[in-house]
Amino acid sequence: MQQGTGRRVAAGSLLAGLILVGAFTSGAALGQQATPTPPAGGSAAGLAASLASANARIAVWDIPDIDLLPDDEEGRLVRYGRSVLEASARHMGPDAADPAQRFAGNNLACVNCHLDAGRKKFGLPLVAAAADYPRYSTRSGEMADLADRIDSCMTRSMNGRAMPRDARPMRALLAYLTLLSSALPKDAKIEGAGAGAIPPLERPADPVRGAVVYAQTCVACHRAGGEGLRRNAADASFGYGVPPLWGPDSFNDGAGMNRLVTIANFVHDNMPNGVSWVMPVLAPEEAWDVAAYVVSQNRPHRDGLDRDFPDLLDKPVDTPYGPYADGFSQAQHKYGPFGPIRAEIARLKADKGRVPNPNVQ
Structure with missing residues (x-):
């Protein structure tokens, strides 16, 4: 990496860190307009409009400190949910200690996509997940609750099978996600949701150009064959220090990360690891092309x-x-x-x- 680029990354990381410290401070205000001004005349319609404006873009996320939860059944369940999110393969991967809990079909972790345990802006955050559900799913054509959404990740990103509602990993994930959203109103809109929105290309994204970007920027961590880096070569249940981007242990072709818009924005705002949306390393065009290179590779197929x-x-x-x-x-x-x-x-x-x-x- 050139010296100038290194300075930009360092400055971006510092600024991102300052922003995130404020964003994740327990008890922080939910936004500058969290308390709406009552409309003149006090009409119900006016109050509803004022409330909608107040909740339109919640910029500062109020997330409880999970380590300070009581050491009771609920507190332990939430902390276990965080562990399931961060070390998914250990708890429910194909080589997990308890065969009955082997719901995932690969050794990825939820945090490979939902960065910082679901708390990073434009890192596919989970902060509002529990506030978003239940909701209508255009993919299934039915109403979906939060457990349904988790199972969608299980069967696509994790290339596995749905979990029973009473399975401990499912109950723990639900508890963790519910706590993350506990300070948000129903259907709240947060700043930093999703993976961002870089300018679109007027041409097709090019996997050949993307291969060059991959070789320059990604290969040192994700490796030439996209296989990533395991934490323990002898025990797959330890998962990955760097996740695979394609191949048999990656997400399948029905996963959201296999869609170009999602992965291009995610890469632009978060990669190389440690970068943030405040000062990205890749230009938008480079992100589109390297994303095209990744989605052009072979990965598991999902039937139906x-x-x-x-x-x-x-x-x-x-x-x-x-x-x-x-x-x-x-x-x-x-x-x-x-x-x-x-x-x-x-x-x-x-x-x-x-x-x-x-x-x-």
């Missing part, structure tokens, strides 16, 4: 993907598998450009309202 999204107009534009309603190729859905796809979906929604998935009865 053609039945995702009962209404095809709800399907994200970067979903890399059909069927599609818009007439664009699978390659364009995988690599872009996405502007023409979005325009056609908007036209179809205005014209038809919905397009049923022919594979869903």
Whole structure:
């Protein structure tokens, strides 16, 4: 890395650290407009609008200090949930000590995608997860609760199977996520949600260009074959110090991280590890291309993907598998450009309202 780039990364890390210290201080205010000003006349509609404005973008996250929870059953369950999130393979991976708890099909950890135990801005945070559910899932076409959302990760990102509701890892994850969201109102919108929004490309993202970026920026940690670095070569249940990005122990092709928009934004705002959205290392174009290189690689396949999204107009534009309603190729859905796809979906929604998935009865 060049000296100038090193200074920018160091400055970005310091600034990010200062911001995150404020964001994660217990008892911090939820936002500058957390207490709305009552509207003139006191109308119910005006108060509702004021409340909506106050909760529109919660910038400072109020997260309880989990280590200060009482040493009782609930406190221990929450702390175990954090451990499941951080050391998933140890608790529920394919080589976990208890065979009955082997729900994951790979040795990844939840924190490989949900950085800092789900508490990093634009690191796919989980701070508002419990406040977001239950909600309608466009992928399943049904209402989903928080346990359903966890199982979606289990069967896709973790390439495993759904957990029973009474399984201890499930109860622990629910307890941890509920605590993270405990200071938020229902359906709260937080700043730093998701993975960010870098400018779109006007061309297809290019895996060939991305291979060059990968060799320059990613290979030292994720390795030439994308296999990552295990914590213990003899015992897979210790998981990874650096997760694999493709291959048999990676997320499957139905995972959200296998969608270009998600992974490109995640890479831009978080990689190399330690970087933040405040001062990224990669240019947006580099992030798009290296993300294209990663999603072009082989990974486990999930059966039944053609039945995702009962209404095809709800399907994200970067979903890399059909069927599609818009007439664009699978390659364009995988690599872009996405502007023409979005325009056609908007036209179809205005014209038809919905397009049923022919594979869903």
